[in-house]
Amino acid sequence: MIWQQLVNGISVGSIYALMATGYALIYSLLGFSNWAHGDIGMIGAYIGFFSLATFNLPVWLALIVAVAGAGLVSVISERLAYRRIRNNNSPTMFLMIAAMGVSITLQNFVLVTVGSKFKTYPQILPVKAISVGGIYIGMLDLISFSVSLLVILFLYFLIERTKFGLAVKAAASDMQVASLLGINVDKYIGLVFLLAGSLAGVSGVLLGMKYTVYPQLGNFALKAFIASVFGGLGSVPGAIVGALFIGIMEVFVAGYVSAGLRDLFTFTLLIAVLVIRPTGLFGKDIQDKA
Amino acid sequence: MRKSKLVSLMLVIIILAMSLTACGKKASDDVIKIGYVGALSGETAVWGQAGLNGMLLTAKEINEAGGILGKQVEVVGLDGRGDPTDSVNAFRRLATEENVIAVIGTNFSSCNIAMAPIADQLEVPLIATAASNPKVTVDEDGNLHPYSFRIGFIDPFQGQVLANLASAELDAKTAGIIYDIGSDYSTGLSQYFEEQFVANGGEVVAKVEGHSGDNDFRSQLSVIAEANPDVILVPWIYKDVALIANQARELGITAPLLGGDGWDSPELLSMAGEAIEGSFYTSQPSFANPVTKPYADAYMAEYNNLVPETEALFGHDGLYWIKDALERAGEATKPALREALENTTQFDGLMGSMSVDPKTHNPAKPASVYTFVDGERLWFGDYK
Numbered sequence A: 001m002i003w004q005q006l007v008n009g010i011s012v013g014s015i016y017a018l019m020a021t022g023y024a025l026i027y028s029l030l031g032f033s034n035w036a037h038g039d040i041g042m043i044g045a046y047i048g049f050f051s052l053a054t055f056n057l058p059v060w061l062a063l064i065v066a067v068a069g070a071g072l073v074s075v076i077s078e079r080l081a082y083r084r085i086r087n088n089n090s091p092t093m094f095l096m097i098a099a100m101g102v103s104i105t106l107q108n109f110v111l112v113t114v115g116s117k118f119k120t121y122p123q124i125l126p127v128k129a130i131s132v133g134g135i136y137i138g139m140l141d142l143i144s145f146s147v148s149l150l151v152i153l154f155l156y157f158l159i160e161r162t163k164f165g166l167a168v169k170a171a172a173s174d175m176q177v178a179s180l181l182g183i184n185v186d187k188y189i190g191l192v193f194l195l196a197g198s199l200a201g202v203s204g205v206l207l208g209m210k211y212t213v214y215p216q217l218g219n220f221a222l223k224a225f226i227a228s229v230f231g232g233l234g235s236v237p238g239a240i241v242g243a244l245f246i247g248i249m250e251v252f253v254a255g256y257v258s259a260g261l262r263d264l265f266t267f268t269l270l271i272a273v274l275v276i277r278p279t280g281l282f283g284k285d286i287q288d289k290a
Numbered sequence B: 001m002r003k004s005k006l007v008s009l010m011l012v013i014i015i016l017a018m019s020l021t022a023c024g025k026k027a028s029d030d031v032i033k034i035g036y037v038g039a040l041s042g043e044t045a046v047w048g049q050a051g052l053n054g055m056l057l058t059a060k061e062i063n064e065a066g067g068i069l070g071k072q073v074e075v076v077g078l079d080g081r082g083d084p085t086d087s088v089n090a091f092r093r094l095a096t097e098e099n100v101i102a103v104i105g106t107n108f109s110s111c112n113i114a115m116a117p118i119a120d121q122l123e124v125p126l127i128a129t130a131a132s133n134p135k136v137t138v139d140e141d142g143n144l145h146p147y148s149f150r151i152g153f154i155d156p157f158q159g160q161v162l163a164n165l166a167s168a169e170l171d172a173k174t175a176g177i178i179y180d181i182g183s184d185y186s187t188g189l190s191q192y193f194e195e196q197f198v199a200n201g202g203e204v205v206a207k208v209e210g211h212s213g214d215n216d217f218r219s220q221l222s223v224i225a226e227a228n229p230d231v232i233l234v235p236w237i238y239k240d241v242a243l244i245a246n247q248a249r250e251l252g253i254t255a256p257l258l259g260g261d262g263w264d265s266p267e268l269l270s271m272a273g274e275a276i277e278g279s280f281y282t283s284q285p286s287f288a289n290p291v292t293k294p295y296a297d298a299y300m301a302e303y304n305n306l307v308p309e310t311e312a313l314f315g316h317d318g319l320y321w322i323k324d325a326l327e328r329a330g331e332a333t334k335p336a337l338r339e340a341l342e343n344t345t346q347f348d349g350l351m352g353s354m355s356v357d358p359k360t361h362n363p364a365k366p367a368s369v370y371t372f373v374d375g376e377r378l379w380f381g382d383y384k
Helices: A002-030 A037-053 A059-087 A092-113 A139-161 A163-173 A175-180 A185-210 A215-231 A236-257 A259-276 B002-030 B045-064 B084-096 B109-122 B155-169 B184-199 B218-227 B238-250 B266-276 B290-302 B310-329 B334-342
Strands: A129-132 A135-138 B031-038 B072-079 B102-104 B126-128 B148-150 B174-180 B203-210 B231-233 B257-259 B280-283 B347-349 B352-356 B367-373 B376-383
Touching: A002 A037, A002 A135, A002 A139, A002 A163, A002 A185, A002 A215, A002 A236, A002 B218, A037 A059, A037 A092, A037 A185, A037 A215, A059 A092, A059 A185, A092 A215, A129 A139, A135 A139, A139 A163, A139 A185, A139 A236, A163 A175, A163 A185, A175 A185, A185 A215, A215 A236, A215 A259, A236 A259, A236 B218, A259 B203, B031 B045, B031 B084, B031 B310, B045 B072, B045 B290, B045 B310, B072 B084, B072 B310, B084 B102, B084 B109, B102 B310, B109 B126, B109 B148, B126 B310, B155 B184, B155 B257, B155 B280, B155 B367, B155 B376, B174 B184, B174 B218, B184 B203, B184 B231, B203 B218, B218 B238, B238 B257, B238 B266, B290 B310, B310 B334, B310 B347
Parallel strands: B031 B072, B031 B102, B102 B126, B126 B148, B174 B203, B174 B231, B231 B257, B257 B280
Antiparallel strands: A129 A135, B280 B367, B347 B352, B367 B376
């Protein structure tokens, strides 16, 4: 059973990882935790649902529409809610509060327009599992794990091997100097929001396919946030390791200790990290941990 | 001068009006008024309106057959909006202004828990429909509300029916349970299931917990999968049931799932699909039982092909139960009706045969069991 639980944990963790990398990207650049990140994923899940269920698009196209849609909403949220605050040189606290506002706005927008009813994705894949030596691996898990892996590899390539990555890293280390050196910081911040929003969209669609879609779906991102704190806020590899660790830990606590105590363990870990090692596993910067 | 003329005119009108209402009161001696409180507006109006429709239709049927004790039946429905305060107000008005002999409603435990003490105080019998909390008929300290009754069964009963179904019909020797630690309904049902299942000689081999709102139950289900029970109790609401069913099948669990009336939604089939095939759940007897066909047809003929909700059956059985009790009592007074309702040993309605426990006012009656075959919900039978 240990192996089965490990598989369960990795499958939960890989979706946390997609979410956590988005947190890490935005944190590394702007130094604040984007509380609306999970809700952008929720919007992606709804766009995917309607593309499939109402407009009968093929799966690949629905995925693209959902991911692009979530990315777009993310960019718009940056334009409307964060850019002005940033240009005013206001404290990062203001950005966090604005993000909470965006989160509530998005949730209520969906509540009013779509309603609070739970939606289920049309069954694209039959409920099937591959059995490997007595361990059941769900088809959907296999797919979501591979998608997560591909997306994360792509992200790594983007940041480490392209001019875009270099510019983002430069802006992250010192925005003013980067802008003096001719980097259009606003443009790159917009692009990072597009990227983070798209990642949230991917995880939203995967979550929607695996479970159900509802306006509070974005709340699961709290776990992804803890993962990114654990891994070291602002560090993309840290977020991935942290997410997998939390996914596996949750599954083992629920399976061997008690599901009721699962969140207790997760949040205790958060407090322990903040008290004992505020930089997390791979973090660099100890100042204003949000 | 003018003013005093106006005043005297008004006085005349008032006196006239009073004498008219007095006349009205006299005439009402030949009529038995029965009240209904339900949500006639708002989100849950679909149930309240069905209950009232059912009662109006049934009253017509009773009147055509000669009424109760030779008197005509008149049904008065008031809107309780599914809200405890509004329901108490509606009940008060029915009792004090409309002078009803009894009130039927509501299907919400919260409303009936609020109305029960008022019913005792005004001494008007109140019959709850689907409200399933034990506290509808007994207060916090376990004392009986003498004027509160119910037609539906209570939560613990479903657990017993499910355990008996598992032992007798499905030949289950071992059971797994996954329950919601945040819900009284779920923990209660699990507890009563377990007690009865163990009493039947079965063994609960795995009992795991979860939280409504968790979307992933696979780590708990893996524990159940390893214990490999014959049946699995899933006392959750349909949305969680759909997730649990899909994830259980994904982990290779093939045992039938069992559940209570939280499963009772057409959404379950569309959300869970094949994963729910071959599973069973208990609920209040409904129109799925063929006995109810003539009544359902009459209902649809009366109300422009409106498909009746189960609440209409409660309205029907409630009214016939009052008729049965009044005829046994031989007089149409509230205390006599109360006595007769309390001492019901057998009343046969469309929802099955029931008797009343005088100590708790809970009915002993069958629960309906439903199953899923080929993507459709089927009525499996009624069980006690």
